[in-house]
Amino acid sequence: MKTFRHLSILTAGAALLAVGSVSLAQTEVDPTVKARQSQMQLIAYHTGILGAIAKGEAEYDATVAQRAASNLNAVAMLAPEPMWREGTAQGEAEGTYAKPEVWSDAAGFAEKLEGLRQASAEMIDAAGTDLETLRAGMGKLGGACKACHETYRVPKN
């Protein structure tokens, strides 16, 4: 009986784990979504390098800062079409926070993307100039991120 009870416990545990796995499989991220999340990841990563320098958490180094800004701009300059396909908004594809407005208001979305492209392009020069100029450019960069997220991304919490 004791053995049986242990088996029941293990079975119940396994069942709970199985439920966990199934729900993970069900919410497997769409490849198109995964691609643009990779794009966002690279934008956040390189912005983070610049942010750490701006906050004095990392030492200012013109080469390091300029490389981060160049990468950031290159990732912002990627053609959006392959990654921002119609039919991959929240509710249509798994794992995304993209609002349908990305597509229904394509001109507005393009304008926000252009804002990021400009801010990151300016940051290439700013980051290579000096710490103060880099710091001054962070506001526009952060503003470009925020402007798009506020309008075209479903709040994450």
Added chain:
Amino acid sequence: MKTFRHLSILTAGAALLAVGSVSLAQTEVDPTVKARQSQMQLIAYHTGILGAIAKGEAEYDATVAQRAASNLNAVAMLAPEPMWREGTAQGEAEGTYAKPEVWSDAAGFAEKLEGLRQASAEMIDAAGTDLETLRAGMGKLGGACKACHETYRVPKN
């Protein structure tokens, strides 16, 4: 007693789930590693678009194909330094398959990266020409991926 047994089962289940969560937390991917995995993800995604066209799984469209190749090349052109930091090989950072040879044989790694940059640059023209030219370019592109993975990545299975 029945209630108690149910509680035990739930507790055991919760404990098993907790163990699962802890092991996930322990293997949380290093941000630098996550950034280059995003780079790889974008390379794989855009190569996949070209591959599907080459195999006839997707219709040939010069604009679509050329966009994918342009994005692929842009991602290959990113400065590697911010994402391929020393001290982030397998055994040094969580979640990576990068061999220490990426750093100990930096010239060899740079050569493989150059191979991908060239193959993807050539693919921009090839993809925009016609299906046969795109197909012909896939070999060099796939070869560039393979050449680097064989030497600088720990086998995944």
